[in-house]
Amino acid sequence: MDSSCIQSASSPFDCIVFDLDDTLYSSKTGIGQALKRNIDDFLVERFGFPESQAPTLRAELFKIYGSSLVGLRSLGYDVDADDYHSVVHGRLPYDLIKPDAKLRNLLQTIKQRKIIFTNSDKIHAMKTLDRLGIKDCFEQIICLETMNPNLSKSTTPVVLKPSMEAMKIAVDVAGVDPRRTLFLDDNVKNVAAGKAVGLRTVLVGKAIKSKETDYALETIPNLVQVIPEIWFSEEDDQRISHTKNDVDSILSATAVGA
């Protein structure tokens, strides 16, 4: 049962925790834009906000509360979470997300436990991972429902990254030692919260690291260059170089084909 026993002893990491949206695929797919439009539509359709004000309101809610759902609930609006997600995620053009063979190959070379930690609801996470062709690469999905078992009660505050509560739930549910766990996210606040609970952190989408993060990388394939110790093995050096060569050959093969 304990998959950590197959993990190599020399790697400083037992587990890799990945955010999903804008981390495992780019918001430039058009999904990010569609998501914003859907939130605006929700604000107009369900609460009658003027169409012209919806984008500003959405941006403010995100800035202050980290999500429109949390913001609306915090301001006392009676928002049904299932209804919110049926509009905001249910109407997304998922066909914009294409299978990512390069990402899949890379994930398969990572022998440690791999977990998704997302603020999105489970249906969105499953659909997105399925579209990317990487659903079977992860042993666990920690999502909105994991952090909020009583979500349907509209009086309950919603727990999401980057709150400390959310980070503690994730560490607890995953059953990991945060000091031996690498946490990747594109959001600086989430990464800072991860560091505050003792996780080793990676900011995705930025090439330059800041004080909130232990590592920074442009895209996931850069893991190979930036954090090669993920692939370190307790076996001899030959095995290590073999593994690294495998990764290199995967990357060069996909680069040629791309």
Ligand SMILES: [Mg+2]
């Ligand atoms: Mg993200």
